[in-house]
Amino acid sequence: MxxxxxxxxxxxxxxxxxxxxxxxxxxxxxxxxxxxxxxxxxxxxxxxxxxxxxxDAIQPPAFLKEKIQLLIGSAGSETYQPEIIEEAPVRRMNVWKLVAAACFIALLGVGYWAYTSNEKYNDAVARQSSIEKELQQKNTQLAALEQDAGMMQKPGIKMAALKGTPNAPQALTTVFWDSTSKDVYLLVNNLPQAASDKQYQLWALLDGKPIDLGMLELQQNRLLVKMKNVQNAQAFAITLEPKGGSPAPTMTAMYVSGEL
Amino acid sequence: MGTKQIYEEWELVTALRSKDDQAFGYLYDHYSGALYSVVKQVVGDTEISNDVLQETFVNIWRKIELYDETKGRLFTWMLNIARNAAIDKTRSKGFQQSSKLQPISETDGTYATVKPGIDDYGLKRLLFKLKEEHRLLIDLSYYQGYTHEQISKALAIPLGTVKTRIRTALSQLRTLLQ
Known part of the structure; x- marks a missing residue:
């Protein structure tokens, strides 16, 4: 050849x-x-x-190495057993003890691995569901804010800036009045915190007469607070009243006012 | 597992035979990329490649006693374990259902799985330098694991021709590798 x-x-x-x-x-x-x-x-x-x-090597994902090492951790003791059995048949009892011990250790290893993976899995599931919940909340909030923002830009909306009185020179609120639907919305730019037994009340003023537009109950994460409707108004004002409101405004406790 | 130590091939084999974890860590760090690349060329899909690579290294660890250095290098031995594991995987029912691979019997003269694509790295890239008839035979025998007889039947080429063509193709591959 x-x-x-x-x-x-x-x-x-x-x-x-x-x-x-x-x-x-x-x-x-x-x-x-x-x-x-x-x-x-x-x-x-x-x-x-x-x-x-x-x-031309391509790196395999990093988690594989650890997984394989865990697998061979138990595989190693398995492959050792037959040799011992062949070499020392007289010590059969001990060998079986060894086999049993090795199996037990292998089982512990597998059990530990299963336990920790399960833990990790549960953690991940819990984290995901809390993130989902949070996302849903944020979405709802965003939708509300978008609705409020859209409200302010609607055609036919009239705006009155209510400026602070000597009671609270820094205070500022804005009233949006929808001349078509007659809806009234209040934007609180800045108002001092009301004492716990007091509440702000919004009034419309028409020909010198106050009309009650309701109590201010601030909602979290909303820009605008919807108040009572009013057919017509020349000006608006907010007074600080005992909780639940008063039939007529307490003029000395007026915080902001402004014309439409 | 520290893998800073560098092993000669015979040292590595000896250490693996004494079930040295550290040697295994080195073996994995050193060769997993090359074997992974070959596995991916056979099975394609990433998650399946992960399974095959895992099986490959577990088998290397378990069967290191069977490695015979007179028959070839450690890398060659591992490469064949990886390739066989990958081909076995492509024969499994689950894999065939999820892939576009056609059984060889359904192919006619227009059979051509070897198309240039994202898989052309490594040996496959070199394959494209071969003649079409050679390329096809290497793909069927090396990447898909068909025997010479199966290829002969499926492509209606005499067995002798299949053998000659595979050999010719492979000796060209050697030239390309150099």
């Missing part, structure tokens, strides 16, 4: 890559035993293949 031709025939590569037939494989292994040249050719191809594939 011409060794050079054999080497050139592609059989080396077939063998190394594992695509040789069973007969080719056996022949190749026999020839390797007596022909250093063939072994050399095989070695050279193996090295160039390895170099190429190492260059």
């Amino acid at each position: 011409n060794v050079k031709e054999y080497i050139q025939s592609g059989v080396v590569e077939s063998y190394v890559l594992g695509v040789a037939t069973e007969a080719e494989r056996q022949e190749f292994e026999q020839l390797c035993a007596t022909n250093p040249e063939i072994v050399e050719a095989r070695n050279a191809f193996e090295r160039s293949l390895e170099v190429q594939l190492m260059q």
